Amino acid sequence: MPRLIPEVRIVEVGPRDGLQSIKNAIPTETKIELIHRLRKAGLRAIELTSVVSPHRIPQLADCQQVLADPTIKLLLANEQEDLRLPVLVPNTKGLEIALSHDVKEVAVFVSATEGFSKANINSTVQQGIEKARTVAQKAIEAGIAVRGYVSCIFVDPYDGPTKPSSVLHCVKELIDMGCYEVSLGDTTGAGTPAKVTSLVRFLERNGIPLDQLAGHFHDTYGQGAVNVLQAYLCGIRVFDSSVGGLGGCPFAPGAKGNVSTEDLVFMFHNAGINTGVDLAKLAESGRWITERLKQPGSRSSQCVRELRPREKKSRLSSFRPVVYVKESWNRVKYSDSLHIYQTGTDLNVVLNRPNSGNALTKSMISGLIGCFRNHSSNPLISRIILTGNGRYFCTGLDARNKNGTNSERKPRFDDLMQLFEMIDQSPKTVIACLNGHARGAGAALAFVCDQRVMVKTATVDLSETRRRPFPVFVSRYGGLEWKHTLGSDAISSSRPITGTELKTLGLVAEIAEGQKDLRMKLETHLNCRGTITKNGCLANKEIDSDQSERYKLARM
Numbered sequence: 001m002p003r004l005i006p007e008v009r010i011v012e013v014g015p016r017d018g019l020q021s022i023k024n025a026i027p028t029e030t031k032i033e034l035i036h037r038l039r040k041a042g043l044r045a046i047e048l049t050s051v052v053s054p055h056r057i058p059q060l061a062d063c064q065q066v067l068a069d070p071t072i073k074l075l076l077a078n079e080q081e082d083l084r085l086p087v088l089v090p091n092t093k094g095l096e097i098a099l100s101h102d103v104k105e106v107a108v109f110v111s112a113t114e115g116f117s118k119a120n121i122n123s124t125v126q127q128g129i130e131k132a133r134t135v136a137q138k139a140i141e142a143g144i145a146v147r148g149y150v151s152c153i154f155v156d157p158y159d160g161p162t163k164p165s166s167v168l169h170c171v172k173e174l175i176d177m178g179c180y181e182v183s184l185g186d187t188t189g190a191g192t193p194a195k196v197t198s199l200v201r202f203l204e205r206n207g208i209p210l211d212q213l214a215g216h217f218h219d220t221y222g223q224g225a226v227n228v229l230q231a232y233l234c235g236i237r238v239f240d241s242s243v244g245g246l247g248g249c250p251f252a253p254g255a256k257g258n259v260s261t262e263d264l265v266f267m268f269h270n271a272g273i274n275t276g277v278d279l280a281k282l283a284e285s286g287r288w289i290t291e292r293l294k295q296p297g298s299r300s301s302q303c304v305r306e307l308r309p310r311e312k313k314s315r316l317s318s319f320r321p322v323v324y325v326k327e328s329w330n331r332v333k334y335s336d337s338l339h340i341y342q343t344g345t346d347l348n349v350v351l352n353r354p355n356s357g358n359a360l361t362k363s364m365i366s367g368l369i370g371c372f373r374n375h376s377s378n379p380l381i382s383r384i385i386l387t388g389n390g391r392y393f394c395t396g397l398d399a400r401n402k403n404g405t406n407s408e409r410k411p412r413f414d415d416l417m418q419l420f421e422m423i424d425q426s427p428k429t430v431i432a433c434l435n436g437h438a439r440g441a442g443a444a445l446a447f448v449c450d451q452r453v454m455v456k457t458a459t460v461d462l463s464e465t466r467r468r469p470f471p472v473f474v475s476r477y478g479g480l481e482w483k484h485t486l487g488s489d490a491i492s493s494s495r496p497i498t499g500t501e502l503k504t505l506g507l508v509a510e511i512a513e514g515q516k517d518l519r520m521k522l523e524t525h526l527n528c529r530g531t532i533t534k535n536g537c538l539a540n541k542e543i544d545s546d547q548s549e550r551y552k553l554a555r556m
């Protein structure tokens with residue numbers, strides 16, 4: 001049975017962010033034991049401590065004792081790809097101390113806003129960036145990895161709302177200085193799902209790759225977990241959290257702890273998304289540390305504690321995917337030839353002229369243009385799925401109108417070009433779900449989308465090219481990609497290309513046995529790792545066959 005590869009990476013910040021603002025002294029041994037408990041619960045990234053001014057953060061003044069502990073040294077020595085143990089440092093002094101303890105990863109931090117930057121690190125934003133750059137350069141020279149944080153992504157406790165452009169500036173700087181990943185810190189916990197979508201889409205539109213972003217949400221208004229889920233739906237796959245929901249920055253008045261790791265793991269596992277963490281062990285560690293620190297702890301930890309031992313064993317001892325099934329697609333728009341449905345943040349656009357091979361009419365093209373125009377800037381939509389009713393996905397332009405006058409034909413051609421441009425430029429991930437054959441402009445429509453899933457029996461061909469000069473849109477959106485992968489004969493002969501052939505070449509993400517399987521594959525694709533990024537159909541290649549099998553069971 002294939003091992004389930006965790007689909008999200010949780011960066012446990014409890015030993016650093018979780019403890020930094022606890023007033024009463026915590027024994028160093030407790031901090032060390034916490035780190036080991038978290039590791040044993042399956043966490044693969046644990047921020048160990050911070051090396052900052054002990055005058056500013058007295059609770060972590062024993063950072064060197066933690067790092068020098070022989071059992072922590074052993075962990076550091078065995079730090080590999082599947083275990084990361086970053087240490088937060090504000091300056092070269094912190095870096096040098098971290099290096100002297102054989103730390104293999106440091107985290108640098110800047111604020112997007114002036115007020116918090118001054119309060120937290122006694123620097124302006126730009127000075128903070130320069131300090132972080134110096135640390136990053138030296139760390140990279142020393143051969144260790146650097147992670148970055150941007151604080152106050154939504155609101156600064158002193159200055160008020162944050163401009164997205166300020167966040168973008170910091171993210172770009174951190175990536176440019178060599179951070180392999182930048183964690184977006186909602187320091188005050190003022191974020192909401194709509195704000196999350198809007199910021200993530202803004203960053204994405206401005207060239208920030210989603211796989212270099214992480215989410216770091218505080219739970220001040222109880223929005224931590226929904227913000228994580230929303231960021232997940234936007235395509236982020238790395239989240240910081242703190243065991244027991246501990247945490248907060250002493251320089252962000254009013255801010256509460258981080259979103260709790262137990263709540264995140266509970267949420268993800270019940271959505272069928274693996275984290276690699278053992279929830280029972282984690283909940284036990286959460287209970288252990290929060291009791292010691294006299295903190296309330298997380299909701300899910302409390303519930304897990306109340307389960308009887310037998311229930312605990314059967315329900316929580318390992319990851320059991322309960323695949324999230326989209327229960328209903330709500331109709332949002334309807335015309336005879338175009339149906340549009342929505343569920344969550346996904347839009348399903350169905351070409352509905354099954355008796356005419358879903359050939360595109362002028363009104364369908366304008367309907368599609370309208371749909372892409374309206375939803376490209378809609379922060380509540382993250383993905384658009386294009387599919388068809390009947391045996392065909394789309395057979396190109398409506399043949400009945402091809403004999404129209406030039407004046408009738410030209411706007412349609414321009415409209416089609418406009419539609420393809422809009423899909424190509426859309427900030428949303430557009431997935432073609434090929435329920436059947438795609439021909440000519442219909443094939444180009446499938447290929448202008450970011451990703452494709454397809455029934456095995458469907459074929460794709462450029463058959464319009466036999467009768468007419470090679471249309472520019474087909475060459476631009478289908479032909480060139482085919483030429484490079486299938487050879488020019490696929491274009492000149494217009495031979496039908498099978499789904500299996502396209503899958504082998506990496507041009508299709510998933511192949512389904514039939515219509516029912518196609519719906520399941522699409523939903524699995526939507527629910528599984530990597531499908532939301534806009535960077536190609538192969539992002540989701542590794543869908544676990546075991547998981548899709550369980551998915552089928554979940555549907556039965």
Ligand SMILES: CC(C)(COP(=O)([O-])OP(=O)([O-])OC[C@H]1O[C@@H](n2cnc3c(N)ncnc32)[C@H](O)[C@@H]1OP(=O)([O-])[O-])[C@@H](O)C(=O)NCCC(=O)NCCSC(=O)C[C@@](C)(O)CC(=O)[O-]
Pocket residue numbers: 017020050051052053054055056057089090091093094095109120121122149150151152185186187216248249250
């Ligand atoms: C940045 C500084 C150092 C500037 O500090 P400064 O006030 O500008 O003064 P300094 O650089 O002259 O240093 C002052 C004293 O600190 C010492 N010092 C200086 N550096 C270090 C060091 N690395 N390790 C140990 N000691 C250090 C230094 O030696 C001196 O000691 P003294 O001579 O007075 O005895 C200071 O303001 C500071 O340490 N701030 C810490 C802020 C902090 O840790 N905040 C919490 C973490 S950030 C956070 O929580 C947000 C995040 C990341 O989670 C994401 C989010 O939620 O947004």
